[in-house]
Amino acid sequence: MTTYIIRRLLLMIPTLLGMTFMLFAVVRFAPGLTTSGGQFSSGIMQSRQAQKQEQLIMERRLHLVDKNGRPINLAMQYILWLKSTCEGHLGTSIVYQEPVLTLIEQRLPVTLTINAIAMAVIYLVSLPGGLITALNQGRLIDRGYGFFSLALYSLPVIWLGSTLLGFFANPQYFNWFPSAGLHSTNTGNMTFFRYIADYLYHIVLPIVCSVYGGFAFLSKQIRGSILENLQQDYVRTARAKGLPESTVLVRHVFRNSLLNLITLTGMSLPGLLGGSVIIEQIFSINGMGRLAYTSTLSRDLPVIQDLALVGSVLTLLSYLAVDICYHLADPRVIYD
Amino acid sequence: MSSIELPMRHHRPAAPRSPLRLALDRFLANRLAVVGLIGLCFFVLACYGSLPWTLHTFNHQDLRQALEPPSWQHWMGTDTLGRDLLSRFLLGGAISLLIGIFSALVAVGIGLTVGLVSGYVGGRLDALLMRGVDVLYGLPYILLVILLRVALVGRISDFFTGMGLPHAQGLAGIVVLLVGIGGVSWLTMARVIRSQTMSLVNQPYVEAARATGAKPSRILLRHILPNLVGSVAVYAALTVPNAILAESFLSFLGLGVQPPVPTWGNLAASGVEAINPIHTQWWLITWPCVGLTLALLCLNFLGDALRDALDVRTR
Numbered sequence: 001m002t003t004y005i006i007r008r009l010l011l012m013i014p015t016l017l018g019m020t021f022m023l024f025a026v027v028r029f030a031p032g033l034t035t036s037g038g039q040f041s042s043g044i045m046q047s048r049q050a051q052k053q054e055q056l057i058m059e060r061r062l063h064l065v066d067k068n069g070r071p072i073n074l075a076m077q078y079i080l081w082l083k084s085t086c087e088g089h090l091g092t093s094i095v096y097q098e099p100v101l102t103l104i105e106q107r108l109p110v111t112l113t114i115n116a117i118a119m120a121v122i123y124l125v126s127l128p129g130g131l132i133t134a135l136n137q138g139r140l141i142d143r144g145y146g147f148f149s150l151a152l153y154s155l156p157v158i159w160l161g162s163t164l165l166g167f168f169a170n171p172q173y174f175n176w177f178p179s180a181g182l183h184s185t186n187t188g189n190m191t192f193f194r195y196i197a198d199y200l201y202h203i204v205l206p207i208v209c210s211v212y213g214g215f216a217f218l219s220k221q222i223r224g225s226i227l228e229n230l231q232q233d234y235v236r237t238a239r240a241k242g243l244p245e246s247t248v249l250v251r252h253v254f255r256n257s258l259l260n261l262i263t264l265t266g267m268s269l270p271g272l273l274g275g276s277v278i279i280e281q282i283f284s285i286n287g288m289g290r291l292a293y294t295s296t297l298s299r300d301l302p303v304i305q306d307l308a309l310v311g312s313v314l315t316l317l318s319y320l321a322v323d324i325c326y327h328l329a330d331p332r333v334i335y336d
Numbered sequence: 337m338s339s340i341e342l343p344m345r346h347h348r349p350a351a352p353r354s355p356l357r358l359a360l361d362r363f364l365a366n367r368l369a370v371v372g373l374i375g376l377c378f379f380v381l382a383c384y385g386s387l388p389w390t391l392h393t394f395n396h397q398d399l400r401q402a403l404e405p406p407s408w409q410h411w412m413g414t415d416t417l418g419r420d421l422l423s424r425f426l427l428g429g430a431i432s433l434l435i436g437i438f439s440a441l442v443a444v445g446i447g448l449t450v451g452l453v454s455g456y457v458g459g460r461l462d463a464l465l466m467r468g469v470d471v472l473y474g475l476p477y478i479l480l481v482i483l484l485r486v487a488l489v490g491r492i493s494d495f496f497t498g499m500g501l502p503h504a505q506g507l508a509g510i511v512v513l514l515v516g517i518g519g520v521s522w523l524t525m526a527r528v529i530r531s532q533t534m535s536l537v538n539q540p541y542v543e544a545a546r547a548t549g550a551k552p553s554r555i556l557l558r559h560i561l562p563n564l565v566g567s568v569a570v571y572a573a574l575t576v577p578n579a580i581l582a583e584s585f586l587s588f589l590g591l592g593v594q595p596p597v598p599t600w601g602n603l604a605a606s607g608v609e610a611i612n613p614i615h616t617q618w619w620l621i622t623w624p625c626v627g628l629t630l631a632l633l634c635l636n637f638l639g640d641a642l643r644d645a646l647d648v649r650t651r
Contacts, residue, residue, distance in 0.1 A: 014467060015470045015471055018468070018471035019475060022472070026480065026483045150636050154577070154632035154636050156584055156625060158584055158585070158588045158601075158604055159629070216636075277589065296479065296483065311475075315474040316470075
């Protein structure tokens, strides 16, 4: 197994190189990035000299110019970027004037909390949902659940998000929830539990929006794999042995169906870190999605590059994690 | 000679049915799918049938009639510039459906080609193509679309302006979305087609075809492709609603099709802006979202039924 993991990690290197190359190419191909024009200066009340100095520092950081201020060609820019990234130096944001790592550290917990809670809710509904619909295949409850989960899946989040915001966070209708942000203004004098409660209260609407569309896909998958497992020989054997039906279902069918879930869960892990641009935009939450979106709009090159890079690495790692989990869950699966 | 008489059956045995016929039967037995199909036909007829009319009226402004609720004159009301929402809704639907269907076609085209070639040829080429798919899989797709759009929309818009077309910006947005969404949605398709091709290539009948001297092109087109039709149809049907949804997301973020060219996405986006504490002009946001939801619902019912009808595993 160790050799397998090492080999997989080594195999990641060409893929990662390809990703960095793609990223670099796409980002540099986008117009709006020139070495002149002073778009890197942040302050308004600055002397010309200071502005020029700052511009030069930013260009140095982006490896657009060398020590003497001469422009570097594209191939060399790519290599320099790779080199500094491999050494563990992520870039510095032009807009926020802060290291990208700091920005990620600020925003990742927010996105992660919302997504983790949302995912837990989706699984809590979909697992029993899939089980019940599979056991009642073709009956009213199966059809009804299928219909409603698909209907929910078809509701565009733009509409539900803005409608929830318009009706439940609006003094004119129901002012039940806060309309933006993650904290009340007076967090300073709150006890710890008050603080958590306040936080949860603020993320109710965003979580509703992240959750409702997820039931259809997951329930359908679970239903499918349970139906498949119900027809297996070992289920018949278990019933023939005289095991109670509940034991057959839980210990044999359900547990084996969970195997398929590993793949699904692993595939959704990168999305967990990414954050939904739409939801974060509607509810004014400063998470990862919004960071990626605003920095793309403002051509904040280092942030775009490094966010996508971090995302890609995490994606690759989670695929590896899926394969390892597969082995752990089902020792018959052996990689060599 | 035996004199035992076998009892004769009075009815002939049922004619064997083709897999396609069986799939069709399964599909039609699913009532939701039929509802979805009818609904979709209705949308397509309404949106595309009204094109000769809507193409002329969608941008007709009348500021005296701005923000009017639905009436007999304007069935869906009017927007902030006094434009008739019904014609904008219908044209928007036509464009949204076009983006959905066309990006699915782009995705099918690329995914099928890559998957077939990769699965049939194998070896180095397969490894190379699949690494390419891995690379694209790892990159966040929404970022790719946004960057593609930022990179391309200006150039295409200039090209359209050069050709003397009206609304060049909006048209360029449509083209970029078609290519961009299609260009990032073929990855799953390529993987599925590749693995199925690989298992089909080892089937005895393909071997037999090869033994009789059939060329690779004939084997691919006559022997392998027909067996892939099911998966292709399923994935295409699932790509269409996703592409329409992606269009609405991007338009909401201001990165999709630029007004005055309408799509359900940017109509909804401009409706969202109209939700404010003082006056809620519900008709601005309701219609495009109802259209979006119903069309997606029909498409999802269809896709779901197609998957049930054609998926080999559930047979």
